[in-house]
Amino acid sequence: MPLQLDMECVQGLPMWCASSSVIDRRLFNGYKRANKRRRSNEFLAGYDFLDTSKGLFHVYVSYNSSFSRDNGHHSMTVLRVARLVNMASTAYLKQVLSGVNAEMRLEFLKEMPKAAIKMKLDLTTLLDALFFTWTVQLLLPVILTYLVYEKQQNLRLMMKMHGLKDGPYWLISYSYFLSLSGAYVTFFAVFGSLIGLDIFRLNSYVIQFLFFFIYINLQIVLAFLLASFFSSVKTASVISYIYVFGSGLLGEALLKLFIEDTTFPRPWLVIMELVPGFSLYRGVYELSEYAAAGSYMGKPGMQWGDLNDPINGMKDVLILTSIEWILLLLVAYFLDHRPAWHPIFLFGILSTKHSSPSYRANPRSRRVFADMAKDDVFLEQKVVKRLLKEMDTRNMIICHNLKKVYRGNNRNPDKLAVRGLSLALHKGQCFGMLGPNGAGKSSFINMMIGLVAPTCGTAYIHGMDLRKDMNEIYASIGVCPQHDLLWETLTGREHLLFYGRMKNLSGAALVKAVEESLKSVNLFHCGFGDKSVSKYSGGMKRRLSVAIALIGNPKVVYMDEPSTGLDTISRNDLWNIIKRAKKECTIILTTHSMEEAEELCDRLGIFVSGNFQCLGTPKELKTRYGGTRVLTITTAAEHEEVVARLIAELSPSAVKVY
Missing domain, CATH: 3.40.1810 (SRF-like)
Structure with missing residues (x-):
C-alpha cells in the first residue's frame, strides 16, 4: 500500500x-x-x-x-x-584519512535471545511523593491533639497555678515534640535506606537531614499555632486529618502539574508553597525525581551543587520553610501570651454589637443592691489599711479592695463578681468562705491564683504583690480547683512526682514526700497510687487533687470545695489532713457546708453578691446570727417596693439582706 x-x-x-x-x-x-x-x-x-x-x-x-x-x-x-x-x-x-573516500559501516544490530527474568519489585516506583508526604505529616494531628487536650482539660492552667511558667512550658513541650518527630523521621529514613529506597539511598543525606529538620520544626510550630484556635480535641483531630490528606491529594493532583509545567509562573508556585503541606510535597518530589534520574544513569541523586539548578525547587523550599518557621513561631507565641489580640477578638471589635459601658457609668441600672456592710466588715477594712500603712505584709495574706467586673456582651449589663473585698489572714489560719452559687467565691479564688486579673485593687501574699509578682507567688502556693484537673493516662504517683519537682523537690526528699502524700489521702494501700487516674473514682480523684495542692509544703493553699463528692469516712480523713497542713501554711477554702466550716476554719466569711456580709469565728457568727431564718423572694424589678412593704407588714423586725 x-x-x-x-x-x-x-x-x-x-x-x-x-x-x-x-x-x-x-x-x-x-x-x-x-x-x-x-x-x-x-x-x-x-x-x-x-x-x-x-x-x-x-x-x-x-x-x-x-x-x-x-x-x-x-x-x-x-x-x-x-x-x-x-x-x-x-x-x-x-x-x-583526509581526501580518501573510505567508510566503515555498521549495517544493523540484533539482540540475542535471552532467558526470561523475574520481575523485580521496585518500591521506589510504587511509593511516590504523595506517600512520603502523608507519612511525615501524620505527626501533625498527634501533636495538635496533645496540645488541645491539655487546653480542654485545663491541665496547663493547673501547671501554671503550681508554678510552671510559660517559657519553660514552651521549651519542654517543643523539645519533647522535636525529639519525637526527629526519632520518627530518622527511623523512617534509616529503614527506607536499608530496604533500598532510592529516595533515601541516592540523595545526599545532609540535604535530607536539613530538609526534614526544618520541616518538622515548622510542623511543630504550626501545631502550636492551630492549638490556639481549638478548644475540643475531636474538632482539632478531624480538621488536622482533613488538612493532612487534603494537602497531599492537592499536591499530587494540582501542584505536581504546575511544577512540571515550565510555562507556569514561578512566583505563583512559591506562593502556593507557603502552605506547609505543599512545601513538603515539593521537597519530596524533587528528591524522588533526582533519585529516579540517578538510578537510571547509575549516578548519585541530589547533591549540594544541584541546589543551584534553576529547575530544582529544593533551594526555594528550604529558604521558604526556614522563614515561615521563624515567623509562625513568633505569631504562635504572641497569640499564646496575648489572648486579647486573638484574631477572633479582633473580629469582635468590628461587630456592631458592643458591650455595655462600665457599671460606674450606668447609674440608671434597674438592679438594686442594698448596702449590708456590718461592723466586722468595716473593722476588717480598717485592719487592712493599718497593715498596709505599716507595710507589715510578711507571713500574711492581705487583700485590699479587690474588685472583679465581667463586661457584658451584646448590650447585656456588666456582672459585678467581687465588690471591694478586703481581708487580712495570718500564717496558720484557715479561712472559709460560705455563700450560694454565683456569689463570687470562685472569682475571688481565680484572682488570687492569677487565672483572672482583678479589675481594681490588689493583694499581697507574704509581701509579694498580686499584680507584679505572680510568677514568684506561684512557687509558694498550692491549688485544689473546684473541678479535678488530671491526666487520665498518668498514675497518682506520677502526678505527685511531677508537681513535687515543680515545687523544687528532688531525690530522696521527693520520693518521701510522694509516699507520705499517698498515705495521707489513702491512695497508698492496694496499689491505687500506681494505677492510672482513668480507673479512679470521683472521690479518689478529689483526694489526689488535695494531695497535689499540699505537696511541697506551700505557704498558701487555696481549696475550692475540697470535700465535694466524698463519703463520710473519706471526708473526715480529708479534714484531718487539712488540720495538720494548716499548722505550717495559710489555707483559704470555699464550701457550702457549715459543718465543714466549723470543723476546719478559724475564721469564716459569709459571701453574697460579691461582698462579705459578715466576718468572724464560727462561734461568733452562730452567737450573733443564730435563730434567724432567711426568706428568699424572686420578683420583677417593678414589684420590688410592693414586696418590701408586704414583708414589713408581716414582720416589722425583718431585715433586708439583698
Whole structure:
C-alpha cells in the first residue's frame, strides 16, 4: 500500500562539550524538558571520543530512547544505534584519512535471545511523593491533639497555678515534640535506606537531614499555632486529618502539574508553597525525581551543587520553610501570651454589637443592691489599711479592695463578681468562705491564683504583690480547683512526682514526700497510687487533687470545695489532713457546708453578691446570727417596693439582706 507521510527536516547543530559530565548533563536536561513539554528530545545524541587518536578509534555514544514514541527499546531504537555509530566512524575516517573516500559501516544490530527474568519489585516506583508526604505529616494531628487536650482539660492552667511558667512550658513541650518527630523521621529514613529506597539511598543525606529538620520544626510550630484556635480535641483531630490528606491529594493532583509545567509562573508556585503541606510535597518530589534520574544513569541523586539548578525547587523550599518557621513561631507565641489580640477578638471589635459601658457609668441600672456592710466588715477594712500603712505584709495574706467586673456582651449589663473585698489572714489560719452559687467565691479564688486579673485593687501574699509578682507567688502556693484537673493516662504517683519537682523537690526528699502524700489521702494501700487516674473514682480523684495542692509544703493553699463528692469516712480523713497542713501554711477554702466550716476554719466569711456580709469565728457568727431564718423572694424589678412593704407588714423586725 502506498503511504503518504509528511516529512520535515531539521538542521542538527553540533555542540562542543569539554567533558563527558557536561554531555550527560545536557542530555539529561533535554530529556527532562522534553518530557515536561510532551514533545521530542531537544538533543539527538552525544559523542565522547575519549582517547581517540590517529591510531585509535575509541568513542562513547550516548542516545536517549525518549526520541521514540514508546520510550523503550524496539526495532526503531536498534536502527538508531547503528546510524549513530556510522556517523561517528565516518567523521573519524574523514578526519584521519583526509581526501580518501573510505567508510566503515555498521549495517544493523540484533539482540540475542535471552532467558526470561523475574520481575523485580521496585518500591521506589510504587511509593511516590504523595506517600512520603502523608507519612511525615501524620505527626501533625498527634501533636495538635496533645496540645488541645491539655487546653480542654485545663491541665496547663493547673501547671501554671503550681508554678510552671510559660517559657519553660514552651521549651519542654517543643523539645519533647522535636525529639519525637526527629526519632520518627530518622527511623523512617534509616529503614527506607536499608530496604533500598532510592529516595533515601541516592540523595545526599545532609540535604535530607536539613530538609526534614526544618520541616518538622515548622510542623511543630504550626501545631502550636492551630492549638490556639481549638478548644475540643475531636474538632482539632478531624480538621488536622482533613488538612493532612487534603494537602497531599492537592499536591499530587494540582501542584505536581504546575511544577512540571515550565510555562507556569514561578512566583505563583512559591506562593502556593507557603502552605506547609505543599512545601513538603515539593521537597519530596524533587528528591524522588533526582533519585529516579540517578538510578537510571547509575549516578548519585541530589547533591549540594544541584541546589543551584534553576529547575530544582529544593533551594526555594528550604529558604521558604526556614522563614515561615521563624515567623509562625513568633505569631504562635504572641497569640499564646496575648489572648486579647486573638484574631477572633479582633473580629469582635468590628461587630456592631458592643458591650455595655462600665457599671460606674450606668447609674440608671434597674438592679438594686442594698448596702449590708456590718461592723466586722468595716473593722476588717480598717485592719487592712493599718497593715498596709505599716507595710507589715510578711507571713500574711492581705487583700485590699479587690474588685472583679465581667463586661457584658451584646448590650447585656456588666456582672459585678467581687465588690471591694478586703481581708487580712495570718500564717496558720484557715479561712472559709460560705455563700450560694454565683456569689463570687470562685472569682475571688481565680484572682488570687492569677487565672483572672482583678479589675481594681490588689493583694499581697507574704509581701509579694498580686499584680507584679505572680510568677514568684506561684512557687509558694498550692491549688485544689473546684473541678479535678488530671491526666487520665498518668498514675497518682506520677502526678505527685511531677508537681513535687515543680515545687523544687528532688531525690530522696521527693520520693518521701510522694509516699507520705499517698498515705495521707489513702491512695497508698492496694496499689491505687500506681494505677492510672482513668480507673479512679470521683472521690479518689478529689483526694489526689488535695494531695497535689499540699505537696511541697506551700505557704498558701487555696481549696475550692475540697470535700465535694466524698463519703463520710473519706471526708473526715480529708479534714484531718487539712488540720495538720494548716499548722505550717495559710489555707483559704470555699464550701457550702457549715459543718465543714466549723470543723476546719478559724475564721469564716459569709459571701453574697460579691461582698462579705459578715466576718468572724464560727462561734461568733452562730452567737450573733443564730435563730434567724432567711426568706428568699424572686420578683420583677417593678414589684420590688410592693414586696418590701408586704414583708414589713408581716414582720416589722425583718431585715433586708439583698
